[in-house]
Amino acid sequence: MKISIFGTGYVGLVSGACLADVGHNVLCMDVDAQKIDRLNQGELPIWEPGLDTLVARNVEEGRLSFSSDVEHAVQHADIQFIAVGTPPDEDGSADLKYVIAVAESIARHMDRYKVIINKSTVPVGTADKVQKAVEQILENRNAKIYFDIVSNPEFLKEGAAIADFLKPDRIIVGTGSPRAQALMKELYEPFNRNHERTQFMDVRSAELTKYAANAMLATKISFMNELANLAERLGADIEEVRKGISSDPRIGFHFNYPGCGYGGSCFPKDVQALERTAAQIGYDAQLLKAVEAVNNRQKTILFSKLAKHFGDAPDSLAGKTIAVWGLAFKPNTDDMREAPSRVLIEALWEAGAKVQAFDPVAMNEARRIYGMRQDFHLAEDKYSALNYADALVICTEWQQFRAPDFDEIATRMPSKLIIDGRNLFQPDRLKTLGWTYVSIGREI
Numbered sequence: 001m002k003i004s005i006f007g008t009g010y011v012g013l014v015s016g017a018c019l020a021d022v023g024h025n026v027l028c029m030d031v032d033a034q035k036i037d038r039l040n041q042g043e044l045p046i047w048e049p050g051l052d053t054l055v056a057r058n059v060e061e062g063r064l065s066f067s068s069d070v071e072h073a074v075q076h077a078d079i080q081f082i083a084v085g086t087p088p089d090e091d092g093s094a095d096l097k098y099v100i101a102v103a104e105s106i107a108r109h110m111d112r113y114k115v116i117i118n119k120s121t122v123p124v125g126t127a128d129k130v131q132k133a134v135e136q137i138l139e140n141r142n143a144k145i146y147f148d149i150v151s152n153p154e155f156l157k158e159g160a161a162i163a164d165f166l167k168p169d170r171i172i173v174g175t176g177s178p179r180a181q182a183l184m185k186e187l188y189e190p191f192n193r194n195h196e197r198t199q200f201m202d203v204r205s206a207e208l209t210k211y212a213a214n215a216m217l218a219t220k221i222s223f224m225n226e227l228a229n230l231a232e233r234l235g236a237d238i239e240e241v242r243k244g245i246s247s248d249p250r251i252g253f254h255f256n257y258p259g260c261g262y263g264g265s266c267f268p269k270d271v272q273a274l275e276r277t278a279a280q281i282g283y284d285a286q287l288l289k290a291v292e293a294v295n296n297r298q299k300t301i302l303f304s305k306l307a308k309h310f311g312d313a314p315d316s317l318a319g320k321t322i323a324v325w326g327l328a329f330k331p332n333t334d335d336m337r338e339a340p341s342r343v344l345i346e347a348l349w350e351a352g353a354k355v356q357a358f359d360p361v362a363m364n365e366a367r368r369i370y371g372m373r374q375d376f377h378l379a380e381d382k383y384s385a386l387n388y389a390d391a392l393v394i395c396t397e398w399q400q401f402r403a404p405d406f407d408e409i410a411t412r413m414p415s416k417l418i419i420d421g422r423n424l425f426q427p428d429r430l431k432t433l434g435w436t437y438v439s440i441g442r443e444i
């Protein structure tokens with residue numbers, strides 16, 4: 001089938017490459033002409049494992065192409081995906097201007113039936129707004145063209161995006177139109193060979209399902225972080241508690257890891273947006289507010305633990321050099337949006353400390369965000385980040401941080417102080433080796 005996708009970010013590009021890989025003919029369109037130029041030269045705008053080869057193969061085999069020409073993208077296919085950003089507005093609600101802009105562009109250029117599929121994460125009721133925006137333009141054009149609006153939220157995770165898209169737990173499709181339903185069934189047919197993964201429902205339920213999933217996952221994390229903070233004050237070990245509760249299948253082992261707070265471009269904004277949706281209809285979403293508040297506090301915990309170690313006086317960190325391992329908001333991505341590392345680093349600068357950081361892939365992103373600064377050194381590798389440092393803080397659980405050479409660390413950083421935001425090591429072992437090891441939910 002022919003497909004056009006508006007937006008070549010994480011969702012648009014991964015969806016485009018995966019849909020092409022199963023045999024569809026996909027045109028990815030973006031208003032960012034530079035991005036499209038880079039894609040046409042074989043360069044990827046994002047770092048996502050496996051995406052470069054997937055894109056290259058499908059481009060070479062003629063199933064995937066890129067364009068910044070709106071009219072061309074509208075003409076290319078009857079299936080039109082919207083996969084643009086929905087960033088938070090000033091009050092935390094989702095800003096729909098990019099979604100509406102795409103809908104309007106489609107309406108301006110369409111000359112036959114289209115199914116307009118929204119893949120961006122949008123509040124309940126957005127499909128109605130998209131419908132009205134398209135109708136208005138068609139009316140202005142005096143064009144009588146039939147179209148359908150479908151909600152098809154995306155559940156992929158950065159760092160595992162291709163596997164998530166190709167083997168989804170479920171495909172949610174919200175539509176009331178039999179014609180659109182038949183097209184969506186055909187489109188996702190290759191993903192349903194073994195068992196039917198597509199769940200059809202009404203549009204509003206599909207829109208809410210996306211926020212429900214992210215809010216539920218964020219709630220699990222904030223719950224564990226709250227419990228971790230309790231555990232360390234009660235002399236318990238959150239890692240024992242986590243394993244203890246996870247073996248109950250009603251609770252499960254997934255997404256129960258305490259840490260230095262959830263980041264990324266989605267959980268923080270989506271919990272906030274759902275809270276705003278609730279407020280707009282006069283409902284006080286107390287649990288969602290608590291999930292967000294707990295997370296905001298958790299993101300400051302590494303700095304607090306560090307400051308506490310150095311005496312908690314206002315100037316206790318001034319002049320210190322702090323090594324930071326991990327800048328991305330999670331492993332296997334270079335994305336630093338809402339990353340806990342940023343809250344730590346900015347607080348360290350505020351306190352007069354110098355930061356020496358290393359991340360396996362997010363160094364360029366860090367350079368782009370912070371530029372050149374006297375108090376920010378991006379190290380060649382994880383060990384050189386430690387030279388002359390007063391402490392090491394771990395923000396992201398990259399695989400290569402899990403079993404470091406502790407002798408090498410001690411040689412470069414004689415202070416032997418580690419503040420671990422991801423609970424990578426056994427406290428007892430490090431204590432025996434003479435380390436001061438402060439982690440999450442295990443001791444104060």
Ligand SMILES: NC(=O)C1=CN([C@@H]2O[C@H](COP(=O)(O)OP(=O)(O)OC[C@H]3O[C@@H](n4cnc5c(N)ncnc54)[C@H](O)[C@@H]3O)[C@@H](O)[C@H]2O)C=CC1
Nearest residue numbers: 006007008009010011030031032084085086098120121154
């Ligand atoms: N990043 C993720 O892992 C996931 C994101 N989502 C949701 O998907 C949506 C997109 O997210 P990302 O891909 O991360 O965004 P992104 O910010 O990485 O990419 C959005 C792209 O849309 C382009 N764009 C903006 N206006 C446009 C227009 N009028 N026509 C064509 N292109 C346009 C931008 O230039 C940009 O390249 C958001 O609603 C997000 O919440 C959903 C699941 C996973």
Ligand SMILES: O=C(O)[C@H]1O[C@H](OP(=O)(O)OP(=O)(O)OC[C@H]2O[C@@H](n3ccc(=O)[nH]c3=O)[C@H](O)[C@@H]2O)[C@H](O)[C@@H](O)[C@@H]1O
Nearest residue numbers: 154155156157158221255256257259262263264266329330
């Ligand atoms: O809507 C979205 O954009 C996506 O948001 C999340 O995906 P993502 O943000 O890429 O990454 P996650 O693996 O969910 O991690 C989010 C944050 O939670 C943290 N986390 C995760 C799991 C855990 O147990 N503990 C924990 O602190 C991670 O470190 C990270 O900062 C969801 O997992 C995806 O299903 C969803 O499609």
